[in-house]
Amino acid sequence: HAKAQGKARLEVFDESLRARALERLDIEAGLREAIAAGQLELHYQPEVRLADGALYGMAALLRWTHPVHGAISPATFIPIAEQSGLIVPIGEWVLKTACRQAADWRARGHDFVIAVNLSPLQLSSPSLARVVDDALRDSGLPASALCLEITESAIMEDPEAARRVLRALTALGVRLAIDDFGVGYSSLSKLKHLLPVDVIKIDKSFVDGITDGADDHAIVAAIVSLTHELGATAVAEGVETAEQAAALRALDCHVAQGYHFSRPLPAYRCFSQSEIRSAASPALSPALRTPT
Ligand code: C2E
Ligand code: MG
Ligand code: MG
Numbered sequence: 001h002a003k004a005q006g007k008a009r010l011e012v013f014d015e016s017l018r019a020r021a022l023e024r025l026d027i028e029a030g031l032r033e034a035i036a037a038g039q040l041e042l043h044y045q046p047e048v049r050l051a052d053g054a055l056y057g058m059a060a061l062l063r064w065t066h067p068v069h070g071a072i073s074p075a076t077f078i079p080i081a082e083q084s085g086l087i088v089p090i091g092e093w094v095l096k097t098a099c100r101q102a103a104d105w106r107a108r109g110h111d112f113v114i115a116v117n118l119s120p121l122q123l124s125s126p127s128l129a130r131v132v133d134d135a136l137r138d139s140g141l142p143a144s145a146l147c148l149e150i151t152e153s154a155i156m157e158d159p160e161a162a163r164r165v166l167r168a169l170t171a172l173g174v175r176l177a178i179d180d181f182g183v184g185y186s187s188l189s190k191l192k193h194l195l196p197v198d199v200i201k202i203d204k205s206f207v208d209g210i211t212d213g214a215d216d217h218a219i220v221a222a223i224v225s226l227t228h229e230l231g232a233t234a235v236a237e238g239v240e241t242a243e244q245a246a247a248l249r250a251l252d253c254h255v256a257q258g259y260h261f262s263r264p265l266p267a268y269r270c271f272s273q274s275e276i277r278s279a280a281s282p283a284l285s286p287a288l289r290t291p292t
Pocket of ligand 1: 045060061062073074075078087091094117118119149179180237238239240257258259260264
């Protein structure tokens with residue numbers, strides 16, 4: 001009896017594993033079609049200067065609407081795109097689309113840095129520098145208006161290879177950001193030694209606790225001051241409340257990104273309401289101040 005029950009449990013376990021594997025294959029197959037089928041879209045989330053509310057940059061974030069399953073989170077499909085290699089063509093599409101959109105905004109007077117995520121696999125692709133260069137040429141966007149976001153772990157996987165690719169990228173004149181900083185336990189000075197960092201994005205997990213815990217407050221304070229010593233810009237991620245924004249401002253963190261300022265928006269909504277005012281001054285348009 002016990003043995004039969006064990007077998008039944010095993011079958012249930014197998015069933016759920018099988019379901020997950022099928023779901024994964026289903027997502028992978030769907031993702032293969034997604035670019036050509038026009039199912040991918042970029043949303044943009046403002047990075048706001050804490051001193052005056054001016055727009056510092058826009059982070060490009062990939063969105064996928066599956067014809068059957070609807071919106072699928074990047075947390076679900078980016079790892080599958082990474083494991084299947086599909087992130088390389090998808091990442092190329094992201095770079096092209098984001099550069100074109102940024103160049104279009106620039107032509108209309110909106111001058112800021114566009115931030116694009118790079119996955120570890122893209123970082124190890126020998127064609128990355130050419131792909132970035134093509135995206136810049138196609139769009140006419142100046143290299144200095146593009147910031148490439150790389151996670152600590154992607155760099156630490158193979159620091160030597162990363163150093164080579166990142167040198168080729170910075171030779172083009174693009175900026176580099178370390179994304180999700182603080183979760184990978186690498187030291188900032190070690191990273192700086194490996195590559196010229198322009199921006200450090202402080203992970204949301206530290207920002208979350210900044211107003212209710214001494215530890216997170218101290219960690220953020222240390223990251224901000226080190227970032228400044230290295231001549232880079234600190235960007236706090238996942239800022240959800242006015243209290244967090246105030247605490248970050250008090251720590252002299254220059255830039256913040258989060259639902260408190262705006263959720264990621266489709267391009268057409270980014271400057272829709274106050275085109276004239278936001279073109280005249282870099283102040284954030286009310287369209288960007290969507291409530292959470
Ligand atoms: P990330 O680059 O660190 O982007 C920030 C993530 O935090 C975004 O999630 C954004 O929507 C979310 N976020 C921003 N402010 C808040 C906030 O106040 N509260 C909360 N709870 N979340 C906030 P999203 O769009 O789901 O993307 C997740 C991750 O997927 C990104 O993290 C990035 O690592 C990856 N990703 C997104 N687009 C791309 C892409 O085009 N290429 C690659 N390789 N990765 C991408
Ligand atoms: Mg990012
Ligand atoms: Mg991040």
